[in-house]
Amino acid sequence: MIRHQFGTEEHGFLLRVGEWRDVEKACDAGLGEIAARIAPLVALVDLAGTETAGGLMQAITAGGLGRLRLDDVRAPILHGLIGGGRTSTEAGALVKKVFDEAVAAGQGPLLVFAPLALGIVLQAITGLPDELEEPAPGEAEAAS
Numbered sequence: 001m002i003r004h005q006f007g008t009e010e011h012g013f014l015l016r017v018g019e020w021r022d023v024e025k026a027c028d029a030g031l032g033e034i035a036a037r038i039a040p041l042v043a044l045v046d047l048a049g050t051e052t053a054g055g056l057m058q059a060i061t062a063g064g065l066g067r068l069r070l071d072d073v074r075a076p077i078l079h080g081l082i083g084g085g086r087t088s089t090e091a092g093a094l095v096k097k098v099f100d101e102a103v104a105a106g107q108g109p110l111l112v113f114a115p116l117a118l119g120i121v122l123q124a125i126t127g128l129p130d131e132l133e134e135p136a137p138g139e140a141e142a143a144s
Contacts, residue, residue: 001084002123004116006077007098012084013116015124019079023121026075034076035121037068041114073110073117074099080120 001014015023020031027034077099081091102109122128 002119004119006081006116007094011081011086011094013077013080013120013123014083015076015080015120016083019083020124022079023075026071026079027069029072031121031125034072035118035125037072038114038118038121041068041073041110042118044111044114068110070103070110073113076117076120077113 001012003010003012005011015031023034024030029037074095078091078095081094082088086094099109099113102112
């Protein structure tokens with residue numbers, strides 16, 4: 001499970017078998033394909049503040065965003081919340097409040113939430129958390 005800020009609180013996100021299948025059904029693709037569709041968007045987030053517009057145009061002309069769908073980002077978050085312990089009603093309400101309202105307000109939610117969605121998908125595939133923990137000071141020396 002990964003923990004990440006979503007809205008005003010930190011939440012757990014996990015895709016168990018049922019949620020994994022629900023994401024694939026919502027996106028009409030396997031998790032590997034979904035990750036491939038989200039990854040160019042995450043690369044754009046890394047360019048934010050420098051060459052976002054140029055990077056976006058490069059990604060579009062290279063076909064990197066051509067297959068991306070709204071649910072490629074939304075579905076992993078929704079079903080990840082359910083796998084992380086929220087009821088489907090709670091998860092649905094939270095996604096509507098945070099994600100859907102950001103879409104309605106034109107706040108670029110795909111760019112904002114793509115790193116979270118990709119982290120959820122990759123955690124399901126690899127079993128690794130979205131960020132590996134750094135050893136506490138002194139642990140590295142103790143291990144050697």
